[in-house]
Amino acid sequence: MFQIKLSLFSKTKSLENKIDLFHDKIIDVAMTFKKAITVFLREERSVEYKKLCKQIKNIEHDADSLRRDIENKLYSHNLIPDLRADVLELVENLDRIINRFDEVAYKFYIERPQFPEEYHSRIKELCEQVSDCAENMAIASRAFFRDFSTVRDYSQKVYFIEAESDVVSGKMKEAIFDSDMPLANKLQLSNIIGEVADIADIAEDCADELLIFTIKRDI
């Protein structure tokens, strides 16, 4: 009996650690992405950028295996039956954020967009905003598991930063189309800016759902 109890506690602890690790991965990928874009703007497809892209890919792989493990454990051990579907959806949505970071970083690597010098500060600002957005989303989600009364505070930050990123990306697109560069370049840059800004949009969608899950989380 004592052994069964111990094993139950250790299984619970292990799953709790996995959920925490999964949230760490979002913060990791956001930080790495920010760094990678700064390197890209400075050195384009350099060895260091390649290394950072690989790092992002590895984080994405780790997050995928953690997600599968969490989902599998929740179902196989029949845990949190009332909130399991919500937690699975939350984890899936968070995983979409990580995937999008990976896709965008890879897109930079493949397409090698040529951002004129005057746009560098703005693209850095946008990347900073989407990273902050993802980080706050991770914190909000972590709070859902431990201290759900603070979920609203972090979700509010996500909403605020997402709105800011929309403004920055909109202004950038406007400036690009007002410039003299060839239309093909304009379209490529506009598209890639849209993809970066999309990360914040996905985080916002996550926050929307999380707030609904939080209402259900209350006893």
Next chain:
Amino acid sequence: MDISYFIFLSSGLFLGWSLGANDAANVFGTAVGTKMVRFRTAATIASVFIIIGAVFGGAGTSKTLTELGTVNELAGAFMVALSAALAVYWMVNSSTPVSTTQAIVGSIVGWNIYCGFETNTTILIKIVSTWIICPILSGLISVLLYFGIKAYLKHAKIHLIHQDLYTRIGLILACAFGSYALGANNIANVMGVFVDASPFHAVSIGNFHLSGTQILFFIGGIAISTGVFTYSKKIIKTIGSSVMSMSPIIAWIVVISQSIVLFLFASQGLKNIMIELGIPPLPLVPVSSSQAVIGAVIGIGITKGGREVNWSILGKVALGWICTPIISASICFICLFFLENVFNLSVYH
């Protein structure tokens, strides 16, 4: 030992089975309904603790029922238990959470009316008043627990996964406590009318002693356990989720509230402590676990704004409460007539 005793006892065992099917579902129905505890696990724990409660804590409430009407012939006791069992079975079959206590009280009153004996109105009022006090008390306890746990969880910041584990452990412990309280409180409904004619003698194995009544209660406990395993799943569907959708923590609050109420109305020890402290003691009366559960659920439902409570199901439940004693009293009255006039059996003296 007279074999006819066991033939007459069969109706009590049938009632025990009905009680197991119906009332035990109240104890762990919410735990199983919220998918936190498997039916088999809950049923096993419930069975063991119902028997323990019946054997070691069932004496107090039996006395009160005997005071309501001393069914003094075995054939009469047979019919009293059988009519209560039929009333409960009928209600269980129509998925209405029913009170075994009300069924047996109805039957005893039916027997009293048939025999022309006066029903002890003081005791009847005492019992009926507990039907009102019981859900109110259960509701109050559940509301207090609800606010207490809510405040604690806000302060403690327990991880959701750990909270799930603690809730599961809490539900299993509450299920054990609730089953003990149910056994102690409700065994009187099943075996109370057979106590006077019990042929069992006390047995001792080393330091372990069982009186004749305890052996009778043990047999009743086994009948209840059989009901738990064979028929309680259907009732769980009603109690577990239909009255109000509930989270596992609410399920725990509901189980523990009704267990506390059942325990308060069954514990001789607690009664003695209250008397010693100068607090007016609660009467030892078999109360309805269905009423206690519904009281707890409504208490929390109202606290949460009342929007989640499925009031139409509660109407059906309330109708069952009124109909049960009337139905069982009527069945008892009619069947006693047949038993006496067709089978020539003496049903009272």
